[in-house]
Every structure is written in structure tokens, then in C-alpha cells.
Amino acid sequence: MFLYNRINKEELKQRLAEESFQRKTISFYKYHILDDPQKFRDDLFRDWYPMDCFGRIYVAREGINAQMSVPEHHFDTFLKTLEKYKILNGIPIKYAIEDDGKSFYKLTIKVRPKLVADGLDDGSYDVTNVGKHLSGIDFHEQIGKVNTVVVDMRNYYESEIGHFEGAICPEADTFREELEIVTDLLEDQKDKKVLLYCTGGIRCEKASAYLKHKGFNDVNQLHGGILEYSRQIKSAGLEPKFIGKNFVFDERLGESVNGEVISKCHQCGTACDAHTNCDNHGCHILFIQCPECAKKYNGCCTPECAEEKVAGKARSAEKRVGFGNSRKFRKSLSLIQAEQDKLTVQ
Incomplete structure (x- = not known):
């Protein structure tokens, strides 16, 4: 069995378009030290490729970060494969807000030095000393309170099309750059309650630990990110405080949270978030x-x-x-x- 895709992009997309079954778009991550990331990567490919699972999965010594599209008729079997691995057993799964089943067209699993390219020396601070995890409802209730600041830990091309009300959205296009900008912007606000958020939560794990290392006293993060927030708010029948579209790293490039279009076409200025x-x-x-x-x-x-x-x-x-x-x-x-x-x- 070849442990990588050998079919060209055009044929793969054609096959996806012709599928007669439905898919579920999901994401999950976990920081967990792996002894052999390459073997873990190869084992996952052997498990998921026969089920026609698609997605973009990054594996590193520090854990896994995955965005996937799984056929509905194989979903229970897929969940059982997670139970085989200590790192994946019981891992929280986030489901797409809008899902047409066309988010990915092939399975890509790569071994990387880090899950998130932050440019930091993890040995210089305690990466496990993270901020307080807030549920979607708790995060929702904290927004707008006195002495509270909301910070978008995503890149600017993500926050431009959608963000939380009143959030600080730095003009950064790398996570490493954003950490530096946020630290400088909030230098005189270290005693305020800081609310961090990102797409699924993984960037906030590193960001919250870094801010605590820099002397911030009350650091909080949206557990499960925008994806989990949207699910909880919808389930509770509340009006979301996230306006616009949530950028996603797959073929869709975005999914609407509250139906508003808050960005503009970069060429003519008309309302657009595509x-x-x-x-x-x-x-x-x-x-x-x-x-x-x-x-x-x-x-x-x-x-x-x-x-x-x-x-x-x-x-x-x-x-x-x-x-x-x-x-x-x-x-x-x-x-x-x-x-x-x-x-x-x-």
C-alpha cells in the first residue's frame, strides 16, 4: 500500500463531485508528546485511506492538528479508529458550521516540526501553563464587560471577513508576528481580563501560555474556538456576537456564522466575503x-x-x-x- 496519494488533482475533484453519499467535515487537535511521529502518521494513513477519508492533517512530536472530511457511512468506523491511539482516544471533535461535504478532495498527512509555526523556543517558557478554557456560552457572556479585552489570534485575512464584536484584530499574516503585535498592543493592559479566540482553539493554547509568561494575569481562551462557539450559541438559541464569516482552511475558505457580510471586494469595494x-x-x-x-x-x-x-x-x-x-x-x-x-x- 502506498502511503500517499498518487492520483492527480483533476481526477480527484471529479470523483468527489460524482460521489452519491454525504460527508461530515470535522476538526480536532491535541498536544501530546509522540515518540515516533512518522510511524503514527503512517498508521493513520493506513486506517483512514481505505475509508475514503479526506483532509489535511499535521503530525508533530508535540501532537496532532486535523481538518477532515469523513463519509457518513464510515463515520462510526472512523471514530473506532481513534480509540486505538492514546492521543486520539476521547479527543474533542468540532463539526463544521456549514457543510456541503466538499471541503477536501484527498487525504494529506504530513509530519512537521511544530503544529503551529510560532517561531518560539518552547523551552523558554511553560507551554503547558495555558489560560482558562471558557465554554462558548461563558465566552459569549464575558464579551463587552468592563476591563475585558477580546483578541483575535488569527491572521488578518481571516478576521477581515468575520470577528467577534469589539475584538482587536491585528494586521498580521503569521502567528509568530501576531504574538509580538498582541504583546505590544496589550503591554499596559496586563491586569485586564484577556479573552483569546481562534478557529478551533489550537493557536490559543500557545498564545495563552505565551501571554501568561509575559506577565498577563487573567488570560482566557475560547475552548473549541469559533466552531464550537457557533454550535453552542445556536443550540442555546442566542444571537451570536461573532459577526460575518469564519475562515476555514479547506476548499470552502469560509462558513457564515450570522449571515452578515462585513468585508469588501479588494478590487472594486463592493460588499463581498469570498x-x-x-x-x-x-x-x-x-x-x-x-x-x-x-x-x-x-x-x-x-x-x-x-x-x-x-x-x-x-x-x-x-x-x-x-x-x-x-x-x-x-x-x-x-x-x-x-x-x-x-x-x-x-
Whole structure:
């Protein structure tokens, strides 16, 4: 048995489109020291591949972080496979807010140095000394109280399309950068109640421990992240305090929480919260684009990229780096501002 996918992307997507059964999109994570991450990775692939499980799973010596799509008719069997492993037995599972079953089209399991690329030396502070875990309901009730500050620990391209009311949303596009920004922003607020949140909770585990290490006295985190918050609030019949869409790292790129659209197309400024990647594969920047601009720019982020796509030319690395080190969002901010300046002049 090959322990990796050997089928091309186009065929895999076609197979997914032709499936006659339903899937469940789930996510889970756990920090737990693994003696042999590579063996654990290979064992998981042997368990999940025959069941047509798809997803993006990262394994590291410190644990596992998984986003998956599991066929409904195999779901009970899938859950039984979790019982085989100490790290996965009883692990909390989060379910997608909106689920069309098309979140992933293949199974990818990778071994990485860390679950979250934070750039920190874990030996320099106690990573197990995390903040207080708050349920979705408790977190909901704390928002807006005196001497309480809410902090979005996701990247800016995530928070731009959706965030909690009154939350601090740093303009960062890496977790490492965000830790530094948040620490500086809250330097004079160490005695306030700090409420941290992210998509599923994994980034807050590291962030809360880091803030406590930096002298913050009352650090709290949303247990299960936005995904679990949405489920609990809906079950309780409450009006969510999260506005907009929750960004997700799969083919959907987002799922609405309260139905509002709070962001704009990066090219024309119309209300829009649909992320896409520039269709010039030499660029592939992540940005927000409305249907009209997608048609106008041929799925690309700028006229230059549209021209390169038609000509079949690959954008040089020098041009990409010219917008900044990140290809995900900072470049997007720069190019969109330049494009809007052009429109204003015209």
C-alpha cells in the first residue's frame, strides 16, 4: 500500500463531485508528546485511506492538528479508529458550521516540526501553563464587560471577513508576528481580563501560555474556538456576537456564522466575503474578489496577472517578493490599494 496519494488533482475533484453519499467535515487537535511521529502518521494513513477519508492533517512530536472530511457511512468506523491511539482516544471533535461535504478532495498527512509555526523556543517558557478554557456560552457572556479585552489570534485575512464584536484584530499574516503585535498592543493592559479566540482553539493554547509568561494575569481562551462557539450559541438559541464569516482552511475558505457580510471586494469595494486565489499560478495570492471582478480580471488579482495568465507566463520570484515577504495577505493589501488608487484617478 502506498502511503500517499498518487492520483492527480483533476481526477480527484471529479470523483468527489460524482460521489452519491454525504460527508461530515470535522476538526480536532491535541498536544501530546509522540515518540515516533512518522510511524503514527503512517498508521493513520493506513486506517483512514481505505475509508475514503479526506483532509489535511499535521503530525508533530508535540501532537496532532486535523481538518477532515469523513463519509457518513464510515463515520462510526472512523471514530473506532481513534480509540486505538492514546492521543486520539476521547479527543474533542468540532463539526463544521456549514457543510456541503466538499471541503477536501484527498487525504494529506504530513509530519512537521511544530503544529503551529510560532517561531518560539518552547523551552523558554511553560507551554503547558495555558489560560482558562471558557465554554462558548461563558465566552459569549464575558464579551463587552468592563476591563475585558477580546483578541483575535488569527491572521488578518481571516478576521477581515468575520470577528467577534469589539475584538482587536491585528494586521498580521503569521502567528509568530501576531504574538509580538498582541504583546505590544496589550503591554499596559496586563491586569485586564484577556479573552483569546481562534478557529478551533489550537493557536490559543500557545498564545495563552505565551501571554501568561509575559506577565498577563487573567488570560482566557475560547475552548473549541469559533466552531464550537457557533454550535453552542445556536443550540442555546442566542444571537451570536461573532459577526460575518469564519475562515476555514479547506476548499470552502469560509462558513457564515450570522449571515452578515462585513468585508469588501479588494478590487472594486463592493460588499463581498469570498476569498479566492489569483488564477495566475505564478502569483496565487489569496484575496477577496466579487463575481463581477472575477469576470473582469479573469480570476486574477490585477490586470498584470490577468495578462500573464493569458500569455502563460510565470511571474518571477522577484516580482512576488517585491510586495513583501508574505504572499498571502500583505501583498494583497499593497496591490489592492494600488488598484483602488488607479480607479480613483480614473
